[in-house]
Amino acid sequence: MRLHPQPTAGQATPWSFPRPSRDTLPNGLTVLRHHAPGQRVIAVEVHLTASLAAEPTAQEGVATIMARALSEGTDRLSAEEFAAELERCGATLDAHADHAGVRVSLEVPASRLARALGLLADALRVPAFPESEVERLVRNRLDEIPHELANPSRRAAVALSAALFPADSRMSRPRQGTTESVERIDAKAVRGYYEAHLRPAAATAVVVGDLTGIDLDAVLRDTLGAWTGPAATPPAWTPVAADDAGRVVIVNRPGAVQTQALIGRVGPDRHDPVWPAQTLGVYCLGGTITSRLDRVLREEKGYTYGIRAFGQVLRSSADRTGLSLLGIRGSVATEVTGPALADLWQVLRTLAAEGLTDAERDVAVQNLVGVAPLRFETAAAVAGTLADQVEEELADDYQATLYARLAETGTVEASVAAVRAFPEDRLVTVLVGDAEQIADPVRELGIGEVTVVDG
Template sequence: MTTATPPRPSPSPGPHPRPAEAAVAALASLVPDRPAPAPARPWVFPAPRELRLGNALRVRHIARPGHRLAAVGLFLDVPLDAEPDGLDGICELASRALQEGSTALHGPRFAAEIERCGATFDSIAGPHGIAIALQAPRSRLERVLDLLADTLHAPAFPPHEVSRLRAQRLDEIGHEHSTPHLRAFLALQSALYDPAQRISRPAAGTRATVARIDHTAVRTFYDAHARPATATAVVAADLPAEELTGLLERTLGRWAAPAGPPTPVHAPHTADDRTRLVVVDRPGAVQSTLMVGRHGLDRHAPTWPAQSIGIHCLGGGLTSRLDQVLRERRGYTYGITACAQPLRSGAVVSIGGAVHTAATAPAVSEIFEVLHSLPAGLSHGERTSAVNNLVQVAPLQYQTAVSTVKAVVRATAERLPADYLSTIHARLAAVTAPEATRAVVSAFPPDRLVVVAVGDAASITAPLEALGLGPLTVLGP
């Protein structure tokens, strides 16, 4: 008997496309030649155009087409080295008092006018001098620069406001005294540099020195050092150079003061170049704040790019050697970093982080073990990761007018060459792993470091001494 073969089922037509997908497909068919992405353009830091006003004020202009918000930075060559003996902190008080306005308009009326313009006005003092920062809509820029010019030419420095700022600063000193990482940095500076040098003492002064400062001292100090001939204005705005020049002549060009040379830059002298330990006592503290450092090279040094790459490999992120050992492997800390902080001359290169009290001496030991391992060489992968972090993020880092102005003001304060910012990223990218290795080894020689530990001296002093790194000093709470 023959069995009939059942008919094969018809092939399934499959699921019908959803209406949205069909619409997208139909639209795509209308544009068959969709343009391909353009190749990435190389990024270079925008080179400022330099000009001089009639009063000798140097101006650096950065064009920002399409930006409605303008940013202005003004650097005054009034460094900490210029402070009179016994008046440490007067530079900081002068910078804050400038925010109170001019003799023509000051106090709440000055603040209200700045706010009415939709602007911001800030100032800060550092080792290089005083930096003033403004932001304003392009349409209100001239009015804000008028206010700044009046303030520079005839600052108010009201006695009652200077007294208020002095009291505020005295309160801050108490807060800083109880902040572990600030205590660590101040102790490191004090240990590194000759006590006779200004850099060895707190930048914003001590209780004794700040208490002596009054409005007369602030005005005398400002008049002696603030002048257009040694100042620099940095402007990032959507303005043609000719229009900006006229605007600045009408505003900042009105600032007048006797001419004078820039203040000299003196290299600081280290007090003691041997490895040693300093414990700052914080009785009962459950963790210790560590800072390991020395005096190093500044951004003028030819090896700065290599040092930057090497320091990033050492302690620049979660993949750095220090973080891999102290955070990931040992669990001593939430994070530890290495950095170089440029000063008026040279820099403080340091390693810093917080660890629980019982891990203080083991953590210091591990830091030195990592430093001893560096001469074996950084890997090409470590070097590449550091370059990517420092170079490839630059276009994002400087995408705003404010960030661009800050970078130029800082470069001006450090008296760097005009092409520094436009060439530094190419120099960083060209650093090789051996070059980075040599630079970081030179930056952190294990026998030439000061180790500061801010913590419970009763618990950490003996274990630290047992490491045998050098003499140990205990400072009171």
């Protein structure tokens, strides 16, 4: 028997998040591109500056319906024909709307990029918005809303937004609209929102993948470059004042065997210098199964299957009017809701008194920085992050710089940031559960006034 020699590992090469090249098409559309050898499925992300705050109050949710309707036919293809053409390309096309704008995502084999980009360009340039398709999308959205409100996690998010933000702020209401507002949306409203906000000068396309043998300049010129429209007006973000005074909102679900908890407040966006230290500190607190919250509430007490702390950007702007949601979420059995919250607050008090350990900091850095190359193995992951940077008005090298700053952040700095992220007396707590069983034990904790609302 002949045995071949065992292969040996090669020399590891340094990794950093890619920095794309940037240029602008004659129609004003910005293009970021990154050549990723071997990635034969190319990812395209298009960010369109169309804020939810610009929606008519009576028709909130129109941005979502418009985003979904972009692929429901063009001036030359019906909805069915458009879907068939995408299928022939082996492509997927998705779109959604959020506070900062509309995002359209395309994935396609490199050999069919030109054809798929032509379909994407037509969807943006000449969408049909047929009345029958818009009506169908509205019905679908109306069907989704009761299911979302029945989900304890989604219901908690709706209640937290309403508690944190003033009633006249768009951020206080569901991103995809309410039943009342969605019912008022029609094809005319969708067309009006499109014409008012979608234009090439307010769009950025991110293209990531193996571009070998592809004349991307020519492809872009013949597809997205053919989109015309008026000049874009930069969005004027209005600062939002949030009320994070410590209090509890119980969304009553009689007979619920579990309590869904969502605890939150508003924090800075990624332009703030504290973001790297805050990211590290919050990860130590509740970013994984080895974090403090899980270690106490799951491993020691057995209250939950898992509880997480997180920071989620809601809206970001270079002029520092952006903000994020800092939150803790998880579910516990109804009968241990009071003890679980008591232990959670004790974790926060201990963190404030003692800080993090060097071991916790080191594990967090390894998890956040050390495995980063695995997170960005696909073109879609890279394109999505680059588009996030565009959406949040960050520099093209932000992500690479962030990893360097995370690695440099010390234990004390991360501890201070985590304590400031979750001060024990400035947290709004939303509990979706059986108010009759959990209200009194929660009042006894003294973490804020308790209000019960219908579920």
